[in-house]
Amino acid sequence: MVIKNIDELTSHGFKEGRKLALEICEYAIRSVNALDLTKKFLNLKDHILEIKGLHWDLAKLNNIYVIGGGKATYAIGKAVEEILREHLTGGIITVKKGEKRRLKKIKVVEAGHPLPDEDGYKATKEIVDIAQKAGQEDLIICAITGGASALMPQPEDGISMNDLKTITKLLLDSGAPIEDINTVRNHLSKIKGGRLAKMAQPATIVSLILIDEIAGEPWGPTVGDKTTFDEAIKSLKKHKLWEAVPESIKTHLIKGKENPSMETPSPEELRQLKAYNSAIGNNILMCEAAQKKAEALGLNSVILTCELEGESREAGISLAGIAKEIRKRNRPLKPPCAVIAGGETTVKIQANERGLGGPNQEFALAASLKISGQENITICALGTDGTDGPTEIAGAIVDGRTRQRAEEAGINIFESLSQHDSSQVAIKLKDAVYTYPTDTNVMDLYLMIIL
Known part of the structure; x- marks a missing residue:
C-alpha cells in the first residue's frame, strides 16, 4: 500500500470515482518502484x-x-x-x-x-x-x-552555499522549467x-x-x-533574475562564458x-501502467501526454475542461473513462504570496472550480515521490462537489489559490493525499475519472 489515507479520501464526495482514481494511482506508482x-x-x-x-x-x-x-x-x-x-x-x-x-x-x-x-x-x-x-x-x-x-x-570555488541557496530559491520561485534551472545549476x-x-x-x-x-x-x-555558460546567463535573463543573482555567481558565469576550458x-x-x-x-512507464489498470477496471482510457507543463492552476483548468467535454459530448472518448497525463507543472510565486502548498494541490483545486456541480467527475494530481512542493502532502483529489463542500465550510478556494495556500484547503476538506515512502520519483501523475 502506497497511499496512507484512502479511507478518509473516499469517505465523502463522489465516492465511486474517488475509489477508482486512487486504485489506479496506487497501481501506477507501485509500477515504478x-x-x-x-x-x-x-x-x-x-x-x-x-x-x-x-x-x-x-x-x-x-x-x-x-x-x-x-x-x-x-x-x-x-x-x-x-x-x-x-x-x-x-x-x-x-x-x-x-x-x-x-x-x-x-x-x-x-x-x-x-x-x-x-x-x-x-x-x-x-x-x-x-x-x-x-x-x-x-x-x-x-x-x-x-x-x-x-x-x-x-558549488564551484568562490560560490558560497548561501549564494547557491539564493540562486536556487530564485529559480524555483520564478516558475522556470526544470531544463532552465538545470542549465544554470550545471554551470555552478x-x-x-x-x-x-x-x-x-x-x-x-x-x-x-x-x-x-x-x-x-x-x-x-x-x-x-x-x-553552455552563455545559455545559463540567458536563462537567468529570460526569467528576469539576472539583476538579483549574487555577484559571485554572475562573476563565475561571465568568466565561464569567456573561457571555453571551463565548459x-x-x-x-x-x-x-x-x-x-x-x-x-520514467513517467511513460507509469502512465502506461495507469492505463493498463484503468482498462482492467472496465474504463475506456487515453494517455493525453507524458509531457504536461505550464502553470499548475492553468493546467488544472485546461484538463478539467476536457473532462467536461467528455461528460457532455462523449469526446474525445466516452464515459466511463479514465484520462491520464504525466509531467510536471510549476508555480510562479511573487514576494507577497507566501502560503503553503504545492503544484499538484493547486492543479487539483483549480480543476475543482471548473468542474463544480458536475456529477461523476473526479480529478487527482499526485507527486510520485510522495511530496508536493515543500509539503509532506503528495497532492489532492477533488470532484464536482468539492467547491460546494468548501463553501459550506467557509473556505474560499479561489482566494487560497491566489495566495498559493492550497494545503490548508486540501487538509480541511480531507482531500489531501498522503503516502508512505513511494520509493520512486518520475514527476507527477494527473488522472481524471468520468463516469
Whole structure:
C-alpha cells in the first residue's frame, strides 16, 4: 500500500470515482518502484555482474562502490545491496530529510531539498572522495533520482552555499522549467553536467537513473551536458533574475562564458570514457501502467501526454475542461473513462504570496472550480515521490462537489489559490493525499475519472 489515507479520501464526495482514481494511482506508482526496477537491470550469476548488457567478472574487480543522490535513491541502494551482498565495498548516498531508513554497507545521509544545505555539501564531498580514489579495477554504481541536484551540492570555488541557496530559491520561485534551472545549476557545480563521471576515471562508472524530467532522457552529474555558460546567463535573463543573482555567481558565469576550458563536458567527450548511463524508469512507464489498470477496471482510457507543463492552476483548468467535454459530448472518448497525463507543472510565486502548498494541490483545486456541480467527475494530481512542493502532502483529489463542500465550510478556494495556500484547503476538506515512502520519483501523475 502506497497511499496512507484512502479511507478518509473516499469517505465523502463522489465516492465511486474517488475509489477508482486512487486504485489506479496506487497501481501506477507501485509500477515504478525503484527497488523493483533496479533488480530488473542488475543480475549476478556465477560471479558475473550484468548491468544492461555490460558484464564484469567480480573476481577481477578490486572494489564496488555505490554513490549518488535523490529522493528515491535509497531504494536503488537497497536493491544493489541485496544483489551484491558481500561483494559490495560500500558507498554513500544523499536522500531528502525525513528518510529514516538505513542500509548496511551504504551510508545514507539526509540533506536539504528543495534548497541545498550543509549536510548535502559534506556528504557530496565524501562522494567526490570515493570517485577520485577509485582505481582502474574499481566499479562505481551511481544512483540518481529526482532531487539529486539539490541533494548533491558542490558549488564551484568562490560560490558560497548561501549564494547557491539564493540562486536556487530564485529559480524555483520564478516558475522556470526544470531544463532552465538545470542549465544554470550545471554551470555552478564542481560535479554536475558530467563532471562527476570525469572525476571517477580511470574507474568504470555506471549510473542507474530514474527519469524525473520532461525531456525524458538520462540526466545528472554523470551525463554529458548539451548546454553552455552563455545559455545559463540567458536563462537567468529570460526569467528576469539576472539583476538579483549574487555577484559571485554572475562573476563565475561571465568568466565561464569567456573561457571555453571551463565548459561542462559534452556528451561526445564522455562517450570516450568508461562512463555508462541507464534509465531504469520514467513517467511513460507509469502512465502506461495507469492505463493498463484503468482498462482492467472496465474504463475506456487515453494517455493525453507524458509531457504536461505550464502553470499548475492553468493546467488544472485546461484538463478539467476536457473532462467536461467528455461528460457532455462523449469526446474525445466516452464515459466511463479514465484520462491520464504525466509531467510536471510549476508555480510562479511573487514576494507577497507566501502560503503553503504545492503544484499538484493547486492543479487539483483549480480543476475543482471548473468542474463544480458536475456529477461523476473526479480529478487527482499526485507527486510520485510522495511530496508536493515543500509539503509532506503528495497532492489532492477533488470532484464536482468539492467547491460546494468548501463553501459550506467557509473556505474560499479561489482566494487560497491566489495566495498559493492550497494545503490548508486540501487538509480541511480531507482531500489531501498522503503516502508512505513511494520509493520512486518520475514527476507527477494527473488522472481524471468520468463516469
